[in-house]
Amino acid sequence: xxxxxxxxxxxxxxxxxxxxxxxxxxxxxxxxxxxxxxxxxxxxxxxxxxxxxxxxxxxxxxxxxxxxxxxxxxxxxxxxxxxxxxxxxxxxxxxxxxxxxxxxxxxxxxxxxxxxxxxxxxxxxxxxxxxxxxxxxxxxxxxxxxxxxxxxxxxxxxxxxxxxxxxxxxxxxxxxxxxxxxxxxxxxxxxxxxxxxxxxxxxxxxxxxxxxxxxxxxxxxxxxxxxxxxxxxxxxxxxxxxxxxxxxxxxxxxxxxxxxxxxxxxxxxxxxxxxxxxxxxxxxxxxxxxxxxxxxxxxxxxxxxxxxxxxxxxxxxxxxxxxxxxxxxxxxxxxxxxxxxxxxxxxxxxxxxxxxxxxxxxxxxxxxxx
Numbered sequence: 001x002x003x004x005x006x007x008x009x010x011x012x013x014x015x016x017x018x019x020x021x022x023x024x025x026x027x028x029x030x031x032x033x034x035x036x037x038x039x040x041x042x043x044x045x046x047x048x049x050x051x052x053x054x055x056x057x058x059x060x061x062x063x064x065x066x067x068x069x070x071x072x073x074x075x076x077x078x079x080x081x082x083x084x085x086x087x088x089x090x091x092x093x094x095x096x097x098x099x100x101x102x103x104x105x106x107x108x109x110x111x112x113x114x115x116x117x118x119x120x121x122x123x124x125x126x127x128x129x130x131x132x133x134x135x136x137x138x139x140x141x142x143x144x145x146x147x148x149x150x151x152x153x154x155x156x157x158x159x160x161x162x163x164x165x166x167x168x169x170x171x172x173x174x175x176x177x178x179x180x181x182x183x184x185x186x187x188x189x190x191x192x193x194x195x196x197x198x199x200x201x202x203x204x205x206x207x208x209x210x211x212x213x214x215x216x217x218x219x220x221x222x223x224x225x226x227x228x229x230x231x232x233x234x235x236x237x238x239x240x241x242x243x244x245x246x247x248x249x250x251x252x253x254x255x256x257x258x259x260x261x262x263x264x265x266x267x268x269x270x271x272x273x274x275x276x277x278x279x280x281x282x283x284x285x286x287x288x289x290x291x292x293x294x295x296x297x298x299x300x301x302x303x304x305x306x307x308x309x310x311x312x313x314x315x316x317x318x319x320x321x322x323x324x325x326x327x328x329x330x331x332x333x334x335x336x337x338x339x340x341x342x343x344x345x346x347x348x349x350x351x352x353x354x355x356x357x358x359x360x361x362x363x364x365x366x367x368x369x370x
Contacts, residue, residue, distance in 0.1 A: 003308060004342060007295055017290045020145075023136050025063060025282040027149075032276070039276070041269045046086050047131075048272035064132040066272040068263060069094055071109055074125035076264055083267050090268075094129055094230065098223055100185040110230055112207065112218040114181040114191060122206060124220065126233035126263055128275055137227035138286040143190060144177035145285040146222055148229075151278040152200065152236060152245060168280065169194045169235060171219045174211050180224075187225030194219040194235055205244035207234050217244050233263070290369055297335050297364040304356055305330055329357045335366050 037054030069091025151165025193216030237243025
């Protein structure tokens with residue numbers, strides 16, 4: 001009677017499947033559709049958290065965090081008086097994790113095109129960070145699926161619709177499914193490109209790039225495995241100030257009518273309010289990497305025809321036989337996978353017993369997902 005059977009390399013095969021979920025985040029939630037109940041500020045003041053429901057509720061889910069960073073090479077570094085140290089610390093922390101260090105041990109700055117080989121390129125020294133929760137991102141953001149629409153007008157405009165910005169930018173990682181960067185310690189990342197819903201972008205800007213023959217404006221970086229978006233301040237600044245908007249920059253609050261002024265005069269939570277209320281929607285597909293091992297459990301004609309269950313016998317006779325000359329019969333109800341020392345690791349149950357005798361050979365597929 002066979003009780004255990006060793007599985008060889010030919011009896012198992014491993015596969016990897018990528019599953020994707022569509023994640024829509026509406027502007028109603030992001031802007032505080034539940035009043036201030038789903039927007040949480042902290043006493044440390046280093047970032048702001050957004051939930052899909054009032055955060056004090058047990059059913060609330062954390063969606064993402066918003067923060068701002070100012071690099072030491074920024075033109076407003078020395079004049080960034082409000083929470084200056086925290087804004088610099090946030091920039092350095094994010095740069096350490098996402099960009100790493102150069103050969104001299106210096107923290108590398110965020111680069112708009114991701115090309116760090118020559119040390120040139122346009123750098124992102126005033127950055128806005130969106131860190132999405134693992135609940136949404138899962139294993140990573142699917143490349144080429146990210147899109148965000150964000151308002152750039154100085155204020156809400158009744159020309160379009162109540163509470164809607166007249167001028168918007170659409171950000172997406174165009175072409176990232178086949179063209180992405182791998183020179184980050186945090187994994188793979190792509191370039192976010194902006195297009196406008198109106199004649200809003202300066203074509204002479206140094207932030208332009210051609211993708212598939214179409215002109216886009218670089219808006220930031222997206223780190224797929226980390227689930228982090230680093231946006232450049234250029235997307236909210238006029239071309240004359242180093243950005244690429246035609247006309248005036250975005251008015252963030254009454255005391256500062258430019259993004260630079262907001263970064264200097266506002267706390268991180270205040271700047272986060274200004275960015276958050278301008279997000280109309282965010283959508284992307286996440287990725288779940290499902291690894292599977294399939295074990296082919298083969299029962300040959302002379303195997304597993306008896307049962308080790310004590311009730312299989314009565315008075316030393318097989319109970320399922322009607323006559324002594326009948327073939328021994330067993331009914332398979334489950335399959336167990338064991339380690340090398342015969343420790344049970346997994347059990348698979350059948351919906352109904354399966355008959356087995358010496359005239360039958362069976363092959364069962366037992367799949368473990370992890």
